[in-house]
Amino acid sequence: xxxxxxxxxxxxxxxxxxxxxxxxxxxxxxxxxxxxxxxxxxxxxxxxxxxxxxxxxxxxxxxxxxxxxxxxxxxxxxxxxxxxxxxxxxxxxxxxxxxxxxxxxxxxxxxxxxxx
Amino acid sequence: xxxxxxxxxxxxxxxxxxxxxxxxxxxxxxxxxxxxxxxxxxxxxxxxxxxxxxxxxxxxxxxxxxxxxxxxxxxxxxxxxxxxxxxxxxxxxxxxxxxxxxxxxxxxxxxxxxxxxxxxxxxxxxxxxx
Numbered sequence: 238x239x240x241x242x243x244x245x246x247x248x249x250x251x252x253x254x255x256x257x258x259x260x261x262x263x264x265x266x267x268x269x270x271x272x273x274x275x276x277x278x279x280x281x282x283x284x285x286x287x288x289x290x291x292x293x294x295x296x297x298x299x300x301x302x303x304x305x306x307x308x309x310x311x312x313x314x315x316x317x318x319x320x321x322x323x324x325x326x327x328x329x330x331x332x333x334x335x336x337x338x339x340x341x342x343x344x345x346x347x348x349x350x351x352x353x
Numbered sequence: 354x355x356x357x358x359x360x361x362x363x364x365x366x367x368x369x370x371x372x373x374x375x376x377x378x379x380x381x382x383x384x385x386x387x388x389x390x391x392x393x394x395x396x397x398x399x400x401x402x403x404x405x406x407x408x409x410x411x412x413x414x415x416x417x418x419x420x421x422x423x424x425x426x427x428x429x430x431x432x433x434x435x436x437x438x439x440x441x442x443x444x445x446x447x448x449x450x451x452x453x454x455x456x457x458x459x460x461x462x463x464x465x466x467x468x469x470x471x472x473x474x475x476x477x478x479x480x481x482x483x
Contacts, residue, residue: 241473255437259394262433266465272473349478351359 241348242273247282249353257285257296260353267351268306276303277343278332279314282353283321286313286328297329304330314340356380357475358390359468362483363398364413370399371413373481374420381424389427389471390417391463395483397435400428400460403453418459429463429471430456 245264251257268274278286288297303311315334318324325334335343344350358377362369377387392399399414406412421428430440439455442462446454456462472478 243469243472255434256394259434263393263465263468267469267472270466270469270473349472350480351472351478352480352482 240272242346243267243275243349243351244344244347245274245276246344246350246352247276247278247285248280249285250281251285251296252294256353258294258299261296261299263351264308265302265306268303268308271307274308275310275312275343276308277312277314277335277340279317279340281317283313283317283323283328286330286332287323288329300330312340312343354380354385354476355388355474356385357388357468357471357478359472359478359480360390360392360396360399361394361481363395364404365398367395367483369396369481369483370417371411373479374413374417376479376481377420377426387424387426388475389429389467390421391468391471392428392430392460393434393465393468395438396481397430397438397440400430400435400457401438401440401455402457403455414457418457421459428460429467430460431465431468432462433465435462 247260264276285296286300289295311332312335313332316337325332358373360370360373364370399417441451441454442456443454
């Protein structure tokens with residue numbers, strides 16, 4: 238079977254109980270299935286990549302593990318960052334910023350989209 | 354077409370399990386198949402057999418169980434998310450020394466990998482967010 242393109246879309250803020258950590262778990266499990274896995278952070282979801290410095294419930298530190306997993310690429314919606322006064326270099330991991338048009342193209346090219 | 358469904362919301366605070374059920378019924382009625390329904394995040398609460406609905410209110414969990422039996426659809430609950438929310442199979446109730454197992458017998462305790470497997474092998478993966 239040819240690998241399928243799976244995109245995990247993270248659009249919620251990190252502080253919602255276990256939800257953010259559960260999404261991270263899902264993404265990491267997805268990454269071991271030898272598919273073409275990528276992640277998109279959009280809207281409030283961009284805050285999940287901001288390292289708050291806290292030791293507990295800090296999902297940004299969990300996302301630091303992504304490069305050691307087989308995740309092809311991590312994208313962020315540039316507009317969402319800008320609206321929240323964030324920049325690509327203030328995030329916990331290297332990401333590729335996309336325009337809204339780029340986001341549409343990315344999503345349209347997937348076999349599976351998994352929202353949070 | 355072969356569908357896999359994910360449910361992220363619980364019946365008490367979200368329309369997610371009910372909308373998903375309507376979708377599933379419509380899909381079966383049109384001759385499609387449902388490979389697996391996976392309950393994740395707060396959605397695992399649908400599998401809690403201790404929930405009691407007031408008379409006259411919709412019992413979405415019971416409807417899901419009836420639907421699954423009637424059509425042979427697999428209902429899977431993520432074990433990690435379920436433990437956090439008090440939905441335990443007998444093994445976990447024993448292991449964590451809890452007084453009762455709470456999972457409804459029609460639901461199977463599963464691992465996240467089974468959701469990814471369903472998402473990959475189905476023709477369409479449809480998520481009902483909270």
